Amino acid sequence: MPMMNMRxxxxxxxxxxxxxxxxxxxxxxxxxxxxxxxxxxxxxxxxPDLLSVAPIFAEALQQVGHIQTRNRGTIGGSLSHLDxxxxxxxxxxxxxxxxxxSKSGSSREIAIKDFAFGYMTxxxxxxxxxxxxxxxxxxxxxxxxxxxxxxxxxxxxxTGVGTLMALDATTxxxxxxxxxxxxxxxxxxxxxxxxxxxxxxxxEDLFRAAGEKARERDxxxxxxxxxSYRKQLAAVLLRRSLTSAAARAAGQSE
Amino acid sequence: MTExxxxxxxxxxxxxxxxxxxxxxxxxxxxxxxxLGLTGTHLGCEHGVCGACTVLLDGHSVxxxxxxxxxxxxxxxxxxxxxxxxxTELNPLQQAFWDNHGLQCGFCTPGILMTxxxxxxxxxxxxxxxxxxxxxxxxxxxxxYQGIVDAALAAAAAMRxxx
Numbered sequence: 001m002p003m004m005n006m007r008x009x010x011x012x013x014x015x016x017x018x019x020x021x022x023x024x025x026x027x028x029x030x031x032x033x034x035x036x037x038x039x040x041x042x043x044x045x046x047x048p049d050l051l052s053v054a055p056i057f058a059e060a061l062q063q064v065g066h067i068q069t070r071n072r073g074t075i076g077g078s079l080s081h082l083d084x085x086x087x088x089x090x091x092x093x094x095x096x097x098x099x100x101x102s103k104s105g106s107s108r109e110i111a112i113k114d115f116a117f118g119y120m121t122x123x124x125x126x127x128x129x130x131x132x133x134x135x136x137x138x139x140x141x142x143x144x145x146x147x148x149x150x151x152x153x154x155x156x157x158x159t160g161v162g163t164l165m166a167l168d169a170t171t172x173x174x175x176x177x178x179x180x181x182x183x184x185x186x187x188x189x190x191x192x193x194x195x196x197x198x199x200x201x202x203x204e205d206l207f208r209a210a211g212e213k214a215r216e217r218d219x220x221x222x223x224x225x226x227x228s229y230r231k232q233l234a235a236v237l238l239r240r241s242l243t244s245a246a247a248r249a250a251g252q253s254e
Numbered sequence: 255m256t257e258x259x260x261x262x263x264x265x266x267x268x269x270x271x272x273x274x275x276x277x278x279x280x281x282x283x284x285x286x287x288x289x290l291g292l293t294g295t296h297l298g299c300e301h302g303v304c305g306a307c308t309v310l311l312d313g314h315s316v317x318x319x320x321x322x323x324x325x326x327x328x329x330x331x332x333x334x335x336x337x338x339x340x341x342t343e344l345n346p347l348q349q350a351f352w353d354n355h356g357l358q359c360g361f362c363t364p365g366i367l368m369t370x371x372x373x374x375x376x377x378x379x380x381x382x383x384x385x386x387x388x389x390x391x392x393x394x395x396x397x398x399y400q401g402i403v404d405a406a407l408a409a410a411a412a413m414r415x416x417x
Contacts, residue, residue, distance in 0.1 A: 001320040002301040005281075014278070016325055042314070066391025068369065069302060071314040072321065153390045 003081075023076070023131060026050050034134040037076025041065075041088075044075065053137040056094070056144040056162060060087040063146070066154045076130045082120050084220065085156040085182035087146070089116075093187035094162045094179045095135035102131040116186035138175075142166045143249025145241040148181070149233050157182045158225050159233035163245040171250060173197050178210075178238060183219040183230050190214060190238070202246035211239035263327040267292065268336030276323045283307040283318030285326075286333060294334040294364050298393070305392035308365035309333050315372040334364035337371065346416065347371060347409040356405030358396035366392045370406050378414055382407065 003009040017023060023038035028049050035044065044050060045061045064070060064078075064087050078088040079099065089112075092099070097112045101124055110123065112133075117123040124130060138144075148160025160181040168174040176197045178190040193210050200206050215235040221227040259278040264271065267290060274289050281300075286292045286309070298304035300319045307318035310332035337345045344352060347370055357363045366389065373380070373388040380388070385406045386399070394402060 001317075001322075005301045005319065016322075018325060066305070067373065067388060068305060068308050068315045068317050068391050069320070071311075072316050153387065 017129070024074075028053070028137075032134055032136050034132055035075050036132055037079075037130050038074050039076075041070040041073045041075065041078070042067075045070065053140065054095075054144075056146050056164065057091060059144070060091055060146040060162065063087060063148055063150070063154065063157070063160075075133060079115070079133060080122055080124065080130050082116055082122050082186070083156065084119070084185055085148075085158070085160065087148070087157070087160065087162075087181065090160065090162050090179045090181040090187040091146075092133055092135070093189055094164060094177050095137075096177075097133050097135035099130060100132040100134070101125070101128045103128045107131065113189070119185040138164050139166055141249070141251070142175075143245035143247070145244040145248070147237055147241055147244075149237065159183055159219075159230050159237060161234070161237040161241045163238075163241040165242070165245040165249045167202075167246070167249045171201060173200050173202065173246075176242075176245075178242070180214065180217075180234055180238070183217065183234060185220075188217070193238075197242075202242075202250070204243070207239045207242040207246070210242055211235035211237075214238045261324045261327075263324055265326050265329050265331055267331045268333060278322065278324055280323045281307075281319050282309065282311075282316075282321040282323050282326050282331070285323035286318065286331070289323075292333055292335050296361055296364055298361070303393070304362070304365075305369065306362050306365040308368045308392065310368055310372055313372065313375075315369050332368070332371070334367055337367060346412045347374065347405075350405040350409035350412060351402070354405040354408055355401040356397065357401070362392060362394045362396075366394065366402060370409070374406070374410055374413060378410060378417075380406070380410055 017038055023036045025036045026047050027034045033050055041061055041064055044057055051058045075088055078086050092112045098109050099112055099115050100107050100109050115122055143165040146162045148157035150157045162179045164177045166175040176194050178194055180188045193213050212235055215231045219227050219230040260275050261278055263276055264273045276285055283295050283297050286295045295309055295318055296306040298306035302317045302320045308315050309318045312329050337348055351357055369392055385403050
C-alpha cells in the first residue's frame with residue numbers, strides 16, 4: 001500500500017486476499033510450523049503454539065513496524081514485498097524455510113534461498129501467489145536472539161541480525177544459524193561463520209572474531225548510510241546476538 | 255483516462271450504517287473525510303508513517319491511509335468522532351488529554367486517541383514504557399510526548415477506577 005501511495009507502484013488490477021480465510025492460520029505438526037500467507041503479524045505475535053517453539057518470532061516481530069501496521073500486515077505480504085531490511089524474510093532465511101507458490105490448479109515449493117529474484121522482487125510468476133511458508137522448528141531450549149539498529153523504534157532497520165543456537169552436553173556449539181538483514185537485496189545467511197562456530201565453546205573472543213568476519217562482506221551503500229556504517233553495525237550486532245543466544249541456550253537469562 | 259472503478263460499500267462508522275459508492279482507489283481515510291464528512295480523522299504523511307489517520311477497523315487500529323475504503327466493506331469502523339459520550343462531554347481518555355496537556359496543535363491527536371483506545375482495551379494497567387512503545391507509530395511534533403504519556407497513564411488509572 002505505501003508503494004501505491006507514493007506512486008512507486010501503479011497497478012492495473014488489485015486483488016484483495018483478505019476474504020480468503022483459508023490463507024490465514026498457523027499449523028504445528030511433527031516439529032514443523034506452517035504459516036498461511038494471510039496470517040497477520042499481530043496473530044503470529046499472539047500464537048503461543050508457535051512462540052513456545054520459535055520464540056525469536058516474538059523478539060523480531062516486536063520490531064516490525066507499529067501496532068497499527070502489525071494489525072494489518074501479513075507474513076505473505078512481508079515476504080512478497082521483500083524489503084531488504086524486513087525482519088520476516090530474515091527469519092525465513094534463518095529457518096531455511098520453504099515457500100509455497102500457488103496458482104489455479106497447482107502449487108510448487110521453493111527454498112527461501114531461491115525465493116529472491118532481485119531487489120524487492122520475489123520469483124513469484126504473474127499467475128502465482130505466495131500461499132504458505134513452512135519450516136522445521138529448532139529443538140526445545142535452543143538459544144535465540146534478534147536485534148537491529150534503526151533510527152527510531154519500528155523504523156526500517158539499517159542493519160539487523162538474527163541468531164539461533166543449540167549447545168551440546170559439553171556446552172559446545174552444536175548447531176548455529178546467523179542471518180543479517182539490511183545489508184544486501186535479500187537476507188544473508190552467514191554460512192562461513194556458522195561453519196567456523198560449530199564445535200567451539202562460546203566465549204567473548206570467539207564471538208568478537210565472528211563479528212569481525214561479518215565485517216569483511218560487501219554491503220549496501222545508500223544516500224544516508226555508507227557501507228562502513230553497515231559493516232560496523234553488522235560486527236557489533238552479530239557479536240551481541242551470538243552472546244545473547246549462547247546465554248539463552250545455556251539456560252541463563254541475559 | 256479510463257472509467258473510474260466504482261464499488262458499493264456498506265459499513266458501520268461509530269455504530270451508524272452507511273451505504274456508499276466509492277472508487278476502488280480511495281483510501282479509507284479519504285472516504286471518511288470526503289464521502290462521510292467525518293473530518294476528525296487527519297491525514298499527515300499518507301504513506302503509513304505518521305499515524306494521524308489511525309482508526310479502528312473491527313476493533314483493531316489501522317492506518318486509514320493504507321487501507322482502501324473497499325476493504326472496509328462489511329466492517330465496523332471507529333473514529334475519533336465516536337469517542338465522546340455527548341456533544342458536551344469528553345470520554346475518560348479525552349479528558350485525560352485535556353487535564354495533562356496531552357496536545358498542543360492537535361493535528362496528531364485523533365490518531366493517538368484511537369491508538370490508545372485499542373491499547374487500553376488490551377492493557378488496562380500499562381507501564382510507562384509500554385505506553386511509549388504503543389505510541390511509537392504516532393508522530394507528534396509539538397508536545398515532546400511527555401504530556402501524552404502522562405495522559406495515557408492517567409486515563410488508564412481513571413478507567414480502572416470506574417470499572
